Amino acid sequence: MKRAETARSNLILWAVFLIPVVWAALLVAPSLSGGLPEILENLTAAMNDPFHIQWVDNSPKCVLLFVAAYGMGIGIYLSTKRNYRPGEEHGSARWGGAAAVDKKYRDKNLQKNKILTQNVRIGLDGRTHRRNLNVLVVGGSGSGKTRFYAKPNVMQTNTSFVILDPKGEILRDTGNLLKAKGYDIKVLDLINMHLSHCYNPFTYLQDDKDVLKLVTNLIRNTTPKGSNTNDSFWERSETALLEALILYLLCEAPEDERNFPMVMEMIAAAEVREEDEAYQSPLDELFERLAMREPEHLAVKQYNIFKLAAGKTAKSILISLGVRLEKFNLSTIAG
Template sequence: MNSRPKDPKTARNKNVLVIGGSGSGKTRFWLKPNLMQMHSSYVVTDPKGTILVECGKMLQRGAPKPGKDGKPMKDKHGKVIYEPYRIKVLNTINFKKSMHYNPFAYIHSEKDILKLVTTLIANTKGEGKAGDDFWVKAETLLYCALIGYIHYEAPVEEQNFSTLIEFINAMEVREDDEEFKNPVDLMFDALESEKPNHFAVRQYKKYKLAAGVVCFKRLIHHDMSKSLKTYKATKQKGDPHEQTENNRPV
C-alpha cells in the first residue's frame, strides 16, 4: 500500500506541535476535544494522571457505531450501540495500577534470548565506569542458560522473571566445598543427561567454566598475597641497609 500523497506540494503534514505554558489550555482546549471525537486509536502521555480519570469512562463506553447510512446503529430495544475502546495503561510510578509486560512471551529463538539478555544487562549495570568485560560475558552466559531453560523446559505459567529470580536465589556457592552442587546445578545435570546438546546446557557449561577461571584467579591472588607478606616479613628482620650485588638497596 502506497501511503505517499498524490501531490506532496499541497499535502498537509499530519503532525501538530502545541506549545504553551502551564495553564494555557493545551490539554483542555486541544487534547480533550481530539479525544472526544473518538475516530481512531490514541497514545496519550499522562504525567499528572488526570486524563485517564477524566476521559477514561468516555473512551470505555466508546463512540456510537455508525450504520451504512452514517447514522448511529441501534439494537432491537432502540438503544444506541457503542464501540468501546480497549484502554491499556503503563504506569511506571505505581505498578499496581499498570498493565504488565512479559518479555518471555516474545521469545521464539535462541537469538531472541540473547537480545533479551543484552537488554537486561544494559539496563541493570547502573551508572559509572563499565565493569570488566570478563564479568559481563560470564553474566551473559548465566542469563542465557537460565532463560533458555525457562523458555524451553518450564511450563508457560512459570515463564517469567519471578522464576528467573528464584533460580538465581537458589544458586548457593560454597568456597570451602568445590564438590558442592546447588539445586540449579542438579537441575542442569539432569537436563544434560537427557539432552546433552540443549542450548541451556551448553551455555551453563560455559558459565561454569568461567566460574572455574574466577576461582583459579582468586587462588593465584591469594597465594601471591601470602608470598608477598612472607617476603616483606622476612626482609624486615634483616639489616634495613642490606645491599645487593649491584650495590642497590633492597
C-alpha cells in the same frame, strides 16, 4: 481529449471567419490598382452594396494578401496567448486561510480526522492528501497542549492509542469515554504499582534471538551511567547466566512459570560453595538433565560459560545478578 476538442473548435471558428476575410478582399480588389485613396473612395459604395462583387485581375492577389494577413493575425494571437498573471510579478505566495486548508485536508467523515486547531482538521488516510500525520506541539507549562490538543484527539476515538500520561490527567478525563466506546484500556503506572497492569516480556519471546535482545536491553538499562568499564567482566558473566535461565524457562517450563519471579527463584537455587567445587546445586541438576537430553541447547551452552568461573567468582556473579534484578522480588512487580 479536452485539448483536442478545443483545437478542433478553434479550427472551425477560424474557418468561419475566413469567409468574411475573402469577401472583404473581393470588395477591395477592383480598387487595389488605384492605391489607398481609391480604396477609401470606393469603400462607402461597397458598403452600400456589399454583395456587388466583381472578379478582376487583382482579385487573386488581393485574396492572397488578405488571407496572409489573416493567418499572420492568428499566429500573433496564438504566440501571445499566455497567462502572464499581471500584478503577480514578485510572486503570488500568501498565507493560507483556515477554511482553505481545512477544505483541502479534512475527511468528509468528521470522525476520521485528526484535530489540529478549532477550525482545521486533517484526514487520517494519508493516501488521499499525501501528507504524514506527525505533529509536534510546542508550548510552555499551562499553554493547553493536553487540554486543547491531546484530549480532543483522544476523544475522537478513531484509532488505537499509546499515551504517555505522566500526571494521569488524560486517563482520568477520558478513560470512561474510551471504555464506553469499547476500548481495552491498559495502564502502566510505575508510581502506584498496585493500580497498574502488569507486563510479562516472556509472552513476546518467540525464539533465541528474542531472548538475547531482552537480556541485552535489561543489562544495558540497569547499568548505572558512568560505571567503570572494568565491570564489563561481571556484566558479561551476568548476561550469560541470565540468558541461560530465560532460555531454560522459555523451552522447558510450563507457561505459568515463564516470568521473572521464577528467574529469581532459579538464582536462589544456584547455591555455590567455595570450599566444595564439586557441589551440585538444584540449578546445576536442572541444567545437567537438560544437557543429557540436548547437549547443544543454547541454554546449556550459556550456563556452561557461567560454570567456568571458580567458586568465589561464581558466587559474586550470582550476587551481582541478584542485586541487579532485586526489583522483581517486590510483590507489586512480581504480581
